[in-house]
Each structure stands twice: as C-alpha cells, then as structure tokens.
Amino acid sequence: MQRPLLAVSRAMTELLEATARLAPLETTILVTGETGVGKERIAKLLHQGSRRREGAFVAVNCGAIAESLLESDLFGHVRGAFTGAATERIGLFEAARGGTLFLDEVGDVSPSMQLKLLRVLQERTVRRVGETRERAIDVRILAATHRDLAVCVANGSFRRDLFYRLQVIELRVPPLRDRPDDILPLARALVLDAALRFDRAISDLSKEAGERLLSHPWPGNVRELENAIERAVALARGGRIEVGDLPLDSTSALSIPPEAPETLAAVERAHILAVLARNEGHRERTATQLGIGSATLYRKLKAYGAA
Ligand SMILES: Nc1ncnc2c1ncn2[C@@H]1O[C@H](COP(=O)(O)OP(=O)(O)OP(=O)(O)O)[C@@H](O)[C@H]1O
C-alpha cells in the first residue's frame, strides 16, 4: 500500500483539485516538475480518476532506455526484426490497451524517437518494428519531464509539434521548497511510516529538527525528504528525531546557523551548490545567474568534487 498523497499547502491542494477535475478527460497531460516532486504519483491519480482505472497503468522511463530498445519496447517488433528478436513481441502502446501509458522523462528522447512519438499521437496507431501494418491503439497518454520543454523547444532539442501535442494541458508540481507548509506534515507522516517499518518507538521530531528541515532547500524534493527521514529514524537514539539525526549536508542549505560561523569559501560553496540544485544541475544557467563564466563554475565544482 502506498502512503496517501499528502497536500497541506495551497499550491498542492489546488494541484490535487486540478488533477481530480482533469482525470476523467481523455486528453494528454504533461506533468512537469523537478526530480522527486511527485510527478508519477500525480500521473497515477489521473489514471485512477479516469474511466480507464480498471485498465493498466504502464510507466516507461524514456530517459533510461537505449533508443533501439525503447522503440521495440513501445512499439513491439516482429520476429527477426533485428538481431536478438527471436520472437514476436507486442509493444507497450498495445499492451496498455484500455489503460494509460505514462511516458516518463519524455524530454530526454532523441529527435528520431520524438518524430515516432509524434506520429503515434497524431495517428493513434503504431507499427511494430519490422512490420508495415498499422495497428490502432486504445490508450490515454500521459507524459512527464523534469525539463522545461519550452526551453528545449527554444534551443532546438525538442520538437515544437510534439511539445504542443503533449502539453495540451500541463500540470506543474511545485518544488518542496516553494511549499514549506507541506514539509513538516510530510516529515511527520514519514517518521511514523518508517518507525512502523523499522519497528522503532519514534513518533516525532524535535523543534530544532523541524527548523532544520524547513531551512533545507530540498533539491531532491519529497524523495530526498523520504530518504533523510528514513535514515534519521534508523539512526535516532531517543524517542524522537533530533537535529543531529538528520544526515542533511549542511553545506547545501542557504541559511547560516548563527552559532557556527562559516568560512567565506564554505558559504560560497553552499551558495553555488544551492543555485545549481535550483537549476536542476543546469550549469550554463547557474553560471549566468551567479554572474560567473561557465569555466569558472566548472573549476569550482571540480574543486568541490561535484563536477
Ligand atoms: N505529496 C506527497 N505525499 C506523499 N508522498 C509523496 C508526495 N509527493 C511525492 N511523494 C513520494 O515521493 C517519492 C517521489 O515521488 P514520484 O516518484 O511520484 O516523483 P517524480 O517527480 O516522478 O520523481 P522523479 O523525477 O525522480 O521520477 C515517492 O515515493 C512518492 O510516493
């Protein structure tokens, strides 16, 4: 059983309302947001609120699969279509019939794959690799990306026509640091969850631990929070999580604890890494925002062991 999706902040409650409204529609929806914000959970809610809820929810991580494999995974192939294709195989577009196909990290697919996806979205048919016959598909297509696809379109790495097809409606999941009202309720729910799983009598966080969580920038969002809490629950000695149990890298927080003056170099490092995280690792943009050259940024990251 998955923990229920928690939403306390206004941004998140509005997003869940929009998700519920949009779920029954058959439209393609693009879910965007930084890594770990909950894009896949939102996509599942869209599926569960649709008339396809009895059908499969099939997620494909388009960014993690080599192009040739992705093609046969999605479209299927006939026997002998390529070396190793010993048997005929149906693709996920066909396998998800009656359900939802979730194209995760769609911003990472190659130009030739973008063209193939565009064709499927336009024609609503697929051709198995090695075959000329068109087969109709019956799936709702949802997609997600951590990238800003409008920027990718502007710099030529993503097709404009595919962008418009995918982004009929966009649901943007805000980063955790932009919805601080969610942090402590999420953290408490995660503490109880981990305590139960690890069979530990821990039920709360200290005030300082809570403050620490609120000041962390959470570049890895809810997933990072989950991991931090899980480790804290595993490590905690007392009946609640203390600030010392939180294995957060203090240099990635922007706030400077008054009792511990830091060197200028440490502050610079923390600031650079925080801005880099905010830009999802995008170095050019980070360098521009910091007002330094990208070679300088690279040199500094290398010195921090982060390049
Ligand atoms: N609002 C929330 N309430 C409870 N748990 C959440 C919430 N949002 C995200 N999570 C949890 O955080 C983790 C990451 O969520 P999910 O996989 O949906 O994010 P994602 O945006 O798809 O991440 P990635 O970019 O890494 O693929 C999951 O374990 C999910 O259950």
Ligand SMILES: [Mg+2]
């Ligand atoms: Mg995901």
